[in-house]
Amino acid sequence: MKPLAPWSGMTGLKREMDELLERFFEPRGDVFAGMGDWRPQIDVSETKDAIVVKAEVPGIEPKEIAVTLEGDVLTLKGEKRQEKEEKDEKYYRVERSYGSFARSFRLPVAVDAGQVAAAFKNGVVTVTLPKSAAAKGTTIPIKEA
DSSP states (O other), X not given: OOOOOTTTTOHHHHHHHHHHHHHHHSXXXXXXXXXXXXXXXXXXXXXXSEEEEEEEOTTOOGGGEEEEEETTEEEEEEEEOOOOOOSOOOOSOXXXXXXXEEEEXXXXXXXXXXXXXXXXXXXXXXXXXXXXXXXXXXXXOOOOO
């Protein structure tokens, strides 16, 4: 028997609401001017030593992606260009999206900006942001009195 889950079909709505709130609370500026309908999907995770951001950017060359870190805000910008051929083609379906994108994230902990690294493999950009020594914290041993 399947348990009653009244919100089980709402994942799409939840994702849209999360993106709306993300755009509302994140820093704004000219980076959002001219954005297209396309936004890469992004994962942000934390390990013991670093924050790791992975962005799916199929169809984009690594040299066309800009990764910047200003204070505690990481920004990824780029553009997915439409392939244009001057053939007499008639499309029956067009589902791929194109255009400029800019995604900004406020980092949850302080990072060592001098050690940030970005890599590109199989259409995924991985940005590794090592935590600063203060953000890693320290373990304080308890002495028996």
